[in-house]
Amino acid sequence: MPDLLRVAEEVAATKKPLKLTRDRKTVAILMPVSTSLSPRKKPEKTRADYEAFSSAAGGWKDVDIDRLIANIYATCRRSNRPPVNL
Numbered sequence: 001m002p003d004l005l006r007v008a009e010e011v012a013a014t015k016k017p018l019k020l021t022r023d024r025k026t027v028a029i030l031m032p033v034s035t036s037l038s039p040r041k042k043p044e045k046t047r048a049d050y051e052a053f054s055s056a057a058g059g060w061k062d063v064d065i066d067r068l069i070a071n072i073y074a075t076c077r078r079s080n081r082p083p084v085n086l
Helices: 001-012 045-056 065-077
Strands: 019-024 025-031
Touching: 001 019, 001 025
Parallel strands: none
Antiparallel strands: 019 025
């Protein structure tokens, strides 16, 4: 279908969608292929990224782990929802 290929190439070149209409009704929309479909590039790590990561080391050293775990479980058991009346 050479006509369809020509229209598809136009959409790819302009990077704008195109509505295909018949009798004033839209029957299809031809969209350019998004760059989001291609694999994403990982952002390059900077020196500041490594420094921020290193500065976080030991940040939890003063935390009582057993107490933290007990608080987490206590919070999970506590309900803040009103009772359901049937």
